[in-house]
Amino acid sequence: MTPRIRLAVLTALSLPMGLHVNGALAQSAPDMKALLEKLDAQEKRIEALEHELQEQKEEIAQAAARQEAERNATPTPSSTATAGATAAVSGKAAIEASTNTGPAGTQQGAAGTVVAGPSGLFISSADGANVIRFRGNLAVDGRFFSDHSTPNTAETWTFRRVRPYFEGTLDRIYDFRFMPDFGNGRSIVVDAFVTGRFAPWLAVQAGKFKGPVGLERLQPDQFNRFLELGFPSALVPNRDLGVQIGGDIAGGALGYAIGYFDGTTDGTSTDANTTPDVDNDGKRDWEGRLFAQPFVKSGNPYLRGLGFGIGGTYVNTTGSATNTLLASYKTPGQQTFFTYRTGTSATYADGKRERWTPQFYYYAGSLGVIGEYVQANQQVRRQVSGSLTRSDTMDNQAWQVSLSYFLTGERATYNSFTPKSTFEPGKPGWGAWELVARFHQLRIDEAAFADGASSFADPNAAPRKATAAGIGINWYLNQNVKWMFDYERTRFAGGAPAGNDRAGENAFLTRFSLVY
Numbered sequence: 001m002t003p004r005i006r007l008a009v010l011t012a013l014s015l016p017m018g019l020h021v022n023g024a025l026a027q028s029a030p031d032m033k034a035l036l037e038k039l040d041a042q043e044k045r046i047e048a049l050e051h052e053l054q055e056q057k058e059e060i061a062q063a064a065a066r067q068e069a070e071r072n073a074t075p076t077p078s079s080t081a082t083a084g085a086t087a088a089v090s091g092k093a094a095i096e097a098s099t100n101t102g103p104a105g106t107q108q109g110a111a112g113t114v115v116a117g118p119s120g121l122f123i124s125s126a127d128g129a130n131v132i133r134f135r136g137n138l139a140v141d142g143r144f145f146s147d148h149s150t151p152n153t154a155e156t157w158t159f160r161r162v163r164p165y166f167e168g169t170l171d172r173i174y175d176f177r178f179m180p181d182f183g184n185g186r187s188i189v190v191d192a193f194v195t196g197r198f199a200p201w202l203a204v205q206a207g208k209f210k211g212p213v214g215l216e217r218l219q220p221d222q223f224n225r226f227l228e229l230g231f232p233s234a235l236v237p238n239r240d241l242g243v244q245i246g247g248d249i250a251g252g253a254l255g256y257a258i259g260y261f262d263g264t265t266d267g268t269s270t271d272a273n274t275t276p277d278v279d280n281d282g283k284r285d286w287e288g289r290l291f292a293q294p295f296v297k298s299g300n301p302y303l304r305g306l307g308f309g310i311g312g313t314y315v316n317t318t319g320s321a322t323n324t325l326l327a328s329y330k331t332p333g334q335q336t337f338f339t340y341r342t343g344t345s346a347t348y349a350d351g352k353r354e355r356w357t358p359q360f361y362y363y364a365g366s367l368g369v370i371g372e373y374v375q376a377n378q379q380v381r382r383q384v385s386g387s388l389t390r391s392d393t394m395d396n397q398a399w400q401v402s403l404s405y406f407l408t409g410e411r412a413t414y415n416s417f418t419p420k421s422t423f424e425p426g427k428p429g430w431g432a433w434e435l436v437a438r439f440h441q442l443r444i445d446e447a448a449f450a451d452g453a454s455s456f457a458d459p460n461a462a463p464r465k466a467t468a469a470g471i472g473i474n475w476y477l478n479q480n481v482k483w484m485f486d487y488e489r490t491r492f493a494g495g496a497p498a499g500n501d502r503a504g505e506n507a508f509l510t511r512f513s514l515v516y
Helices: 004-020 029-072
Strands: 092-096 113-116 120-124 129-146 158-170 176-183 186-200 202-210 239-249 252-260 287-292 304-317 337-338 346-363 367-383 389-406 432-443 461-477 481-494 507-516
Touching: 158 186, 186 239, 239 287, 337 461, 346 389
Parallel strands: none
Antiparallel strands: 092 113, 113 120, 120 129, 129 158, 129 507, 158 176, 176 186, 186 202, 202 239, 239 252, 252 287, 287 304, 304 346, 346 367, 367 389, 389 432, 432 461, 461 481, 481 507
16 A cells, blocks of 8 residues: 555545544645655655666676576686586475585485576585586577579578587586587587686686687577677687686676687687597697676676677698688578689688687667677688699688667676566566667688689689678567577679679578577
8 A cells, every 4th residue: 555545545534533623624734735745755765766676686687697698608708607507597396316425425315406497407416516407409490582592492491509408517616518419400519618617717628619709609699689690700710629718807807718729710610620529730729818898897887788808819720622721601591602712723721820809799778789890811822733823811801780679678788688578378478579780791802812713712603792781670488488580681792703793692580499
């Protein structure tokens, strides 16, 4: 009962009494008016406090979701290096579980915890020191095209991701994950690593995981705003096999990571090597990143979501005509549009490969912005004929700006968010709705097309530039289920005979995604 309603009830009860006291009630009217004004002010104050409390609850939920996402993501400089610590999930059911602790395994039958919730199936020892979670990531994609150049065979439904996996923590320090993938018609190991979290500023990780370079590439899959990553991610490594140290300094204001890896061609993982998950050329890549969030602890919500940094890689590599160590590049519709020359006189990597990528994000309220630029420099060689060999350095570049906005008022972050409602037929709530837009471009070095038939790439088939603009809408039915709709228009410069431009691509993409 609000203060105003309580006052109305008291006034009604006191009215008969006032009739018997010769107008005393009327004489108290000014006092009554003053009391009403005080109560109005009190009501407004209570409403303000309730609003502030609701905001605090949302911030707590966001923080919990961020921590959960950080545990799910490969340790990076932009998040605390944890891969499988204890989870905050609902539906707890304590059971008697047999556990062995200590070198001799002397303690058995201690009470453990089993949880089934949005974060998967979670099993923990009684003291929380040992945790294992069974999880999954499923993405079913549909690709459709309205242009007249993309072949009909490109239109398809496909399993983009089929990833059942488990992860956990041992002795509160050692995190691990094993995640295979059965999507795209193949079976590979996506993640397989162990991480020792010895201090907030020192985590050592070994195995196969995302290289610490690209901003959008490092974002957990469930928080990517578009079905496919932008062009900058086509130039940076995906998952690599090696060892890395990293951590957070000053409470997360500065993060770092540096690793020594087998190395990958642009945009690929080591499972794409000639021998999967085995080094291609006997050389090793150095990969690293610095990322700052200077206002991460600020009380100002318009500053807290700012982050910026730089990543890079270096190797001196040598390929061959049969193992070129050079990548091809795809459109948002997953159609290959650029390759270097192949065959007996193929272009191949021969010398230094350097990548540099300045990057930033900004999140405030429901708005999110990601910006990223990549320059990939690779020395190449081509044995054109027995008497002619060409060498040069390819300076390829890509950039993007991506925007997102929650129409339903959720607070956006880089690696988490909490829907204000969920969609369930017959009940109130339509989940979270988000609009997204981006502009991105990939430019090939002009030197790749010089000297006609002796060129490193065929100008009659390979465009020198691809520029794409995309819009989309994401429907988060609940914390785990997402339905995405994207439209991407890609235009090309060059790539057709007689110096003409290759026909553009109009792609309609959709994804049904479940991550738990």
